[in-house]
Amino acid sequence: MALADYVNQSLDGVLKEYVKEINNLKKSTTNDLVRESLDGNIKTYSEIIGGMKDASHQFEGQLDPKVNKDLGYILENFISKALNDNDNPSQLYGRILDAYNQEIFSKGDEALVMLLSKIYWENLKILGNPDPINGQKYYNVSREAKENAAKINNIIEELLGEALYRHWSSIGKKVTKGEIMVNLAKHASSFYKAWEGVKGKIESDITYLTPKDEVEDAVNRLVIELEKNYLSFIQGSIVAAYNKRSAPEHIIPVLRYLNGKDFFKNLFGEIYNEIGSYINQLQPQIAQYLQSNQPAVQQPNAQLPQLPQQNPLVGQQLSPQSPQQNPLQPGQPGNQPNAQQQNQFQQQFHLVIPPYVIGPQNLLQQTQQAP
Amino acid sequence: MKISVLLDHRWESGVETFSVSSLLSFLRLEELSKLFLRDVEIDYYVMSFVDNDKVEYRKVDFKKLYELYKNKEIKEIIKLAKEKYVSISQRVTLDDILGDLSNSDFKFITNIGFGIYNDSFKEKEDLDKILSNNGKYMVMFHTNYTINFLYNLVEFINSGKLEKISERTKNKIYSLHNKILKKGYTDDLDQRELMDIIVYLSNFNTEEAMEFRNKYWWWLDEVKKYLYTFNKLTELENVINLFPTDTVSDSNSRFIKNVSGSNIKKRVVLHEPMYMITLDKYYRGEIEEYKKYYLDQYYKDKKINLLYVGRRSKEKGINDIINLFEDLVKEGQDVRLIIVSPDFGKDTEEYKRLEEIVNKYRRGEVHLYSKALGNSLHEYPLYYIGLLKALGELKSTVFINPTYLESYGLSTLEALIFGKLLSIYRDVDGLKELKEKGYLNNQTAFKTYEDLVNLTKKIIKEIKNGKYDGYINKEEIEKLEKEVDPEELAEKYAEIIYLAKEYEKIIHNESKLEYNNNLEAQSEEIEAVA
Numbered sequence: 001m002a003l004a005d006y007v008n009q010s011l012d013g014v015l016k017e018y019v020k021e022i023n024n025l026k027k028s029t030t031n032d033l034v035r036e037s038l039d040g041n042i043k044t045y046s047e048i049i050g051g052m053k054d055a056s057h058q059f060e061g062q063l064d065p066k067v068n069k070d071l072g073y074i075l076e077n078f079i080s081k082a083l084n085d086n087d088n089p090s091q092l093y094g095r096i097l098d099a100y101n102q103e104i105f106s107k108g109d110e111a112l113v114m115l116l117s118k119i120y121w122e123n124l125k126i127l128g129n130p131d132p133i134n135g136q137k138y139y140n141v142s143r144e145a146k147e148n149a150a151k152i153n154n155i156i157e158e159l160l161g162e163a164l165y166r167h168w169s170s171i172g173k174k175v176t177k178g179e180i181m182v183n184l185a186k187h188a189s190s191f192y193k194a195w196e197g198v199k200g201k202i203e204s205d206i207t208y209l210t211p212k213d214e215v216e217d218a219v220n221r222l223v224i225e226l227e228k229n230y231l232s233f234i235q236g237s238i239v240a241a242y243n244k245r246s247a248p249e250h251i252i253p254v255l256r257y258l259n260g261k262d263f264f265k266n267l268f269g270e271i272y273n274e275i276g277s278y279i280n281q282l283q284p285q286i287a288q289y290l291q292s293n294q295p296a297v298q299q300p301n302a303q304l305p306q307l308p309q310q311n312p313l314v315g316q317q318l319s320p321q322s323p324q325q326n327p328l329q330p331g332q333p334g335n336q337p338n339a340q341q342q343n344q345f346q347q348q349f350h351l352v353i354p355p356y357v358i359g360p361q362n363l364l365q366q367t368q369q370a371p
Numbered sequence: 372m373k374i375s376v377l378l379d380h381r382w383e384s385g386v387e388t389f390s391v392s393s394l395l396s397f398l399r400l401e402e403l404s405k406l407f408l409r410d411v412e413i414d415y416y417v418m419s420f421v422d423n424d425k426v427e428y429r430k431v432d433f434k435k436l437y438e439l440y441k442n443k444e445i446k447e448i449i450k451l452a453k454e455k456y457v458s459i460s461q462r463v464t465l466d467d468i469l470g471d472l473s474n475s476d477f478k479f480i481t482n483i484g485f486g487i488y489n490d491s492f493k494e495k496e497d498l499d500k501i502l503s504n505n506g507k508y509m510v511m512f513h514t515n516y517t518i519n520f521l522y523n524l525v526e527f528i529n530s531g532k533l534e535k536i537s538e539r540t541k542n543k544i545y546s547l548h549n550k551i552l553k554k555g556y557t558d559d560l561d562q563r564e565l566m567d568i569i570v571y572l573s574n575f576n577t578e579e580a581m582e583f584r585n586k587y588w589w590w591l592d593e594v595k596k597y598l599y600t601f602n603k604l605t606e607l608e609n610v611i612n613l614f615p616t617d618t619v620s621d622s623n624s625r626f627i628k629n630v631s632g633s634n635i636k637k638r639v640v641l642h643e644p645m646y647m648i649t650l651d652k653y654y655r656g657e658i659e660e661y662k663k664y665y666l667d668q669y670y671k672d673k674k675i676n677l678l679y680v681g682r683r684s685k686e687k688g689i690n691d692i693i694n695l696f697e698d699l700v701k702e703g704q705d706v707r708l709i710i711v712s713p714d715f716g717k718d719t720e721e722y723k724r725l726e727e728i729v730n731k732y733r734r735g736e737v738h739l740y741s742k743a744l745g746n747s748l749h750e751y752p753l754y755y756i757g758l759l760k761a762l763g764e765l766k767s768t769v770f771i772n773p774t775y776l777e778s779y780g781l782s783t784l785e786a787l788i789f790g791k792l793l794s795i796y797r798d799v800d801g802l803k804e805l806k807e808k809g810y811l812n813n814q815t816a817f818k819t820y821e822d823l824v825n826l827t828k829k830i831i832k833e834i835k836n837g838k839y840d841g842y843i844n845k846e847e848i849e850k851l852e853k854e855v856d857p858e859e860l861a862e863k864y865a866e867i868i869y870l871a872k873e874y875e876k877i878i879h880n881e882s883k884l885e886y887n888n889n890l891e892a893q894s895e896e897i898e899a900v901a
Binding site for chain 1: 406
């Protein structure tokens with residue numbers, strides 16, 4: 001199932017069940033106030049879930065290497081490096097899922113604690129706290145990033161506290177939620193470290209398979225990109241829900257319910273599969289490309305073939321006339337826009353304020369068009 | 372927590388820009404308070420002139436503004452601000468405001484000149500009530516008052532209306548003015564000399580002083596009210612005085628000490644917010660299209676452009692820029708002078724001179740953007756940003772600021788931020804500080820007109836050799852862009868308000884550096900608490 005379908009189906013399922021239950025409750029009362037407040041709840045949850053669905057639509061294309069240029073470059077690099085090393089890219093890629101399943105998603109409730117800790121700590125870092133593993137701090141974080149981090153953590157900390165409480169209670173530890181909440185960052189840091197540990201596992205798996213550093217590096221980059229997309233999808237959904245209704249108390253139950261349905265685990269699988277399908281699609285093209293650029297006879301001083309600077313995959317998406325690709329280079333006659341482009345400019349900008357000109361040749365029009 | 376903002380919307384240019392831009396900072400502050408779940412209520416008042424220069428107060432519907440802000444309708448917000456919020460505000464009396472201010476924890480007054488030309492203040496007690504000891508205040512100084520007062524006196528003499536003014540008094544004023552221009556700053560002695568002149572004109576019964584009082588009583592009244600306000604500030608422990616530069620901070624603080632005998636207690640130096648930054652963030656696509664239009668206009672030839680932005684007045688150096696244009700054209704340089712100025716009508720002496728120059732040498736070109744010609748760029752800032760960006764991309768435009776007086780240098784900052792333009796500037800107060808902070812290149816400063824001509828010729832040669840970028844301190848300018856962003860500055864305001872309210876940690880008379888270090892140190896604490 002495609003990612004968007006899975007997300008929509010899951011969210012629709014939550015809402016459907018919720019509306020059904022509320023309607024049952026409504027039947028059991030004749031009090032108008034209660035009925036209206038139950039209607040209000042339906043509206044609230046519809047908005048929150050609607051926000052999350054919107055976010056998933058906005059995410060569409062994010063996993064398409066033709067749209068997401070970074071992903072395109074990373075996949076191209078990964079496949080090329082693997083093929084050059086005679087490795088099977090799909091098999092290498094499979095190692096990533098194995099490691100995540102083994103180290104994280106096979107661990108039941110603990111997986112949720114690790115995921116929430118990871119999100120929580122990434123946002124704490126954005127808000128200026130040093131990384132609990134290496135003590136590094138982020139500088140020059142944008143205003144928007146800080147704002148989103150605060151919004152997300154406002155919601156996540158409640159979920160995380162609850163998840164930690166459940167985890168420790170389930171292994172017989174006597175602890176209150178209050179005790180957890182007052183030291184949440186510290187408690188979460190161990191699980192954050194555990195999440196980060198998966199990368200070490202993948203790295204050591206890869207070094208068993210190949211001695212080539214560049215393959216290991218390409219796999220690491222792909223892992224980071226996969227994780228980035230996964231986490232940004234979850235965080236994007238939370239922010240979207242929050243923007244629709246600034247009510248953490250209503251967002252938290254939705255997330256809790258979704259987790260109960262293995263939503264976060266399955267989401268990872270969906271994202272993994274979608275990226276995997278692109279690897280399968282791209283592999284033959286890149287193999288062909290590498291073959292056609294192989295020198296017939298290796299000369300002692302011959303330069304190694306280089307991939308073109310323009311990513312062939314990403315480049316296909318952009319039209320040659322796109323202003324982003326062909327910015328005007330003033331003063332360079334070769335790059336002057338053609339007559340058609342100039343006409344377009346003139347039509348489009350007839351309202352822009354022109355200068356009033358004093359000049360011997362009166363090269364420019366002196367039309368006074370105030371917008 | 373309750374915050375009251377009193378905007379003084381009666382002033383033009385820099386103070387008006389500050390007033391409009393600070394609104395964006397307060398909207399962001401409201402957003403921050405919601406984000407961090409703090410209970411903050413912002414009351415927003417604006418004062419403006421109505422018929423017969425009467426002062427009117429209005430309470431603005433801040434919630435409505437915030438709705439627009441949440442929907443990212445920044446253009447609409449700025450339009451409302453420039454219309455003085457008439458359509459989204461209710462008229463209130465000074466007493467209403469005084470009542471609300473007395474219940475506010477923090478009061479922000481956007482201009483220290485709020486007490487001047489204020490017919491609503493019947494007695495000094497009204498001013499005293501606004502600046503009471505209740506709650507905390509932040510009051511903004513935009514102008515370097517020593518230079519401002521002195522330049523007013525020079526203008527009065529130049530106007531020719533003072534028939535009885537003696538040569539001795541004239542010389543005293545001119546020589547003080549020249550001395551300050553030469554040095555680029557005012558020392559204590561200059562300030563005392565200025566006050567001696569003002570005291571003489573206010574109190575002595577000589578013919579010239581009596582004539583001065585007769586014709587410029589309103590100006591003396593203005594100075595008196597400023598001095599009263601300054602004096603009041605020195606008495607209050609609960610006022611944070613906000614300055615845009617160290618130069619304005621230092622000069623005004625010393626001036627206040629020299630006239631009142633006491634120091635103002637708390638000083639903070641923070642860049643002024645610039646609303647054009649917010650427009651650039653939210654309307655980048657639209658601006659990009661305007662940029663393309665201007666690129667299309669200017670890339671056809673390979674002319675060197677000289678850009679002048681400012682009023683058509685002598686203290687801004689308009690004569691120097693016209694003389695420079697003439698000298699270059701005379702020597703055979705086919706340069707284009709681009710002037711962005713509010714008051715450059717066809718009937719002005721400067722317009723006629725430029726026409727003469729172009730006709731005489733049959734070379735050179737002048738492009739004018741002016742309200743007086745019906746094509747003001749300042750009224751449509753998106754176009755202006757587009758123009759600056761286009762000129763920046765050309766890498767053949769030199770921004771020239773030949774001003775003799777500059778407290779902050781807003782137009783220079785705009786040229787640097789939006790155009791990354793190579794800037795030649797006079798080495799005086801506000802601009803000198805921009806140089807010292809690294810935003811302006813220290814090789815492109817000048818003092819005399821001869822320096823300006825030689826430097827411009829040298830730079831033109833360098834540009835033709837492709838050395839444009841070497842004169843632009845890009846990294847510093849990128850930092851500057853954040854420092855003047857109204858939304859980023861909101862965080863600084865929040866820190867100040869928070870610290871003033873919660874910790875009382877604003878340290879008396881600290882230097883800017885020490886204060887900012889203190890802010891930095893506190894910011895993590897604030898974030899952690901939030």
